[in-house]
Amino acid sequence: MNIAANSGPVRPVQEVNPATNWQPDSWQGLKALQQANYPDQEALKRALLKLTELPPLVTSWEILALREQIAEAQEGKRFVLQGGDCAESFHECCSPLITNRLKVLLQMSLALVHGLQMPVVRIGRFAGQYAKPRSSDQETRDGLTLPSYRGDLVNSYEFNEKSRVPDPERLLQAHAYSAMTMNFVRSLVDGGFADVHHTEYWDLSWLEHSPLATEFHKLTESLGKSLRFLETITGRDVGSLRRVDFFTSHEALHLHYEQAQTRQVPRQWGWFNLGTHFPWIGMRTADPEGAHVEYFRGIRNPIGIKVGPGMDSDWLARLLEKLNPGREAGRIALIHRMGESKIEEHLPKLIKAVDDCGSPVLWISDPMHGNTESTGDGIKTRRFRKIMREMELAFEIHRANNSRLGGVHLELTGENVTECTGGARDLSDEDLKRDYKSTVDPRLNYEQSLEMAMLIVRKHAQGD
Numbered sequence: 529m530n531i532a533a534n535s536g537p538v539r540p541v542q543e544v545n546p547a548t549n550w551q552p553d554s555w556q557g558l559k560a561l562q563q564a565n566y567p568d569q570e571a572l573k574r575a576l577l578k579l580t581e582l583p584p585l586v587t588s589w590e591i592l593a594l595r596e597q598i599a600e601a602q603e604g605k606r607f608v609l610q611g612g613d614c615a616e617s618f619h620e621c622c623s624p625l626i627t628n629r630l631k632v633l634l635q636m637s638l639a640l641v642h643g644l645q646m647p648v649v650r651i652g653r654f655a656g657q658y659a660k661p662r663s664s665d666q667e668t669r670d671g672l673t674l675p676s677y678r679g680d681l682v683n684s685y686e687f688n689e690k691s692r693v694p695d696p697e698r699l700l701q702a703h704a705y706s707a708m709t710m711n712f713v714r715s716l717v718d719g720g721f722a723d724v725h726h727t728e729y730w731d732l733s734w735l736e737h738s739p740l741a742t743e744f745h746k747l748t749e750s751l752g753k754s755l756r757f758l759e760t761i762t763g764r765d766v767g768s769l770r771r772v773d774f775f776t777s778h779e780a781l782h783l784h785y786e787q788a789q790t791r792q793v794p795r796q797w798g799w800f801n802l803g804t805h806f807p808w809i810g811m812r813t814a815d816p817e818g819a820h821v822e823y824f825r826g827i828r829n830p831i832g833i834k835v836g837p838g839m840d841s842d843w844l845a846r847l848l849e850k851l852n853p854g855r856e857a858g859r860i861a862l863i864h865r866m867g868e869s870k871i872e873e874h875l876p877k878l879i880k881a882v883d884d885c886g887s888p889v890l891w892i893s894d895p896m897h898g899n900t901e902s903t904g905d906g907i908k909t910r911r912f913r914k915i916m917r918e919m920e921l922a923f924e925i926h927r928a929n930n931s932r933l934g935g936v937h938l939e940l941t942g943e944n945v946t947e948c949t950g951g952a953r954d955l956s957d958e959d960l961k962r963d964y965k966s967t968v969d970p971r972l973n974y975e976q977s978l979e980m981a982m983l984i985v986r987k988h989a990q991g992d
């Protein structure tokens with residue numbers, strides 16, 4: 529994942545001045561929602577001090593390269609594919625899971641590159657997606673009340689007192705697991721795993737016959753032929769296709785953790801969050817006057833903001849003013865997650881609000897988070913039909929409002945799970961019981977993910 533090397537020269541986007549009256553800890557003077565309550569504050573301080581001394585996970589060059597690519601996506605020259613687990617977990621930091629997730633993202637991105645005829649920016653929801661917002665601080669089961677599970681960064685999912693008490697050591701573990709994940713992804717990508725000449729590496733071993741896999745193979749065969757043709761004609765090897773870029777992202781929820789990885793670097797002004805390339809602000813923590821927005825205000829990373837049906841034009845305008853006062857390109861991606869029944873009512877006025885304030889943004893559709901529901905048996909699921917519908921509507925609404933959808937944000941896995949119903953195999957509520965593995969939100973499986981990529985290609989083509 530030698531990102532800077534494969535991203536071409538970094539043409540600096542025009543950035544204005546460093547945020548004024550800002551320090552990595554200035555958020556501490558404001559109300560911070562969704563934070564863990566650590567009983568042992570001394571242990572927390574020790575862990576954070578250690579964290580500030582550990583090497584960073586990403587570099588400022590990579591971050592600036594991504595900013596440049598997001599600026600290009602804002603102009604319609606690239607499309608963003610952001611995807612991965614709802615929450616990573618420490619015990620799933622292992623080779624098959626990481627490679628399978630990468631394989632799905634690579635297959636999807638190739639289908640997109642081919643269908644959209646433009647470069648795709650690949651951003652994983654991985655190497656740090658360990659903190660989760662919760663609707664309640666506590667959970668009660670059979671009369672026992674314990675702190676809610678807030679992701680492996682904070683505590684453990686098992687429902688007993690010892691597991692649920694927030695443990696500061698986990699901050700260091702999360703950093704280590706993120707580093708291991710990144711190290712493996714970087715080695716795979718640098719070592720030729722992402723070589724488009726060898727897409728057979730991307731086949732999922734568990735997958736038996738699937739119409740979508742067959743469709744994907746047809747696509748790579750035709751691509752392979754074109755590549756060989758190009759190489760024969762030019763007498764040159766298309767070397768740059770041996771590697772692709774992968775960036776990382778996570779919800780920057782746990783502000784002490786993020787602060788500890790916020791650094792200055794030689795020969796650069798300002799501050800970078802060097803724990804990830806692309807942190808995002810979750811829907812529950814997007815208060816313009818709150819601690820999270822204060823933290824994000826001062827870092828130079830490109831940032832995502834989740835936008836739900838509860839956000840109005842004024843709120844969005846205030847966020848943009850705070851987070852991008854210089855109206856810089858490549859700085860902001862708005863990730864809307866409305867729900868298929870609400871997107872038509874809520875998205876158009878937000879598009880107008882953005883137009884009115886003149887801030888360049890990249891619009892990304894997250895068709896997952898507004899479409900979560902429970903089955904009669906109380907299993908959390910998402911109907912694939914609704915996910916597809918929200919995605920289609922997102923394309924249509926942007927087009928009808930002179931705007932452009934420039935990316936998609938999905939929760940997906942390379943494992944053979946049954947968490948969302950519908951899709952090519954038409955999974956039913958009954959099927960959910962078979963292979964449901966997520967501890968938080970239901971994810972798209974391989975076939976549903978590829979189907980999604982094909983849908984994006986179709987909808988995008990309608991605009992040409």
Ligand code: PEP
Binds near residue numbers: 809810834835897969
């Ligand atoms: C998420 O992305 O997992 C999430 C919690 O999203 P949102 O903030 O949009 O609800």
Ligand code: CO
Binds near residue numbers: 614897968969
């Ligand atoms: Co989620």
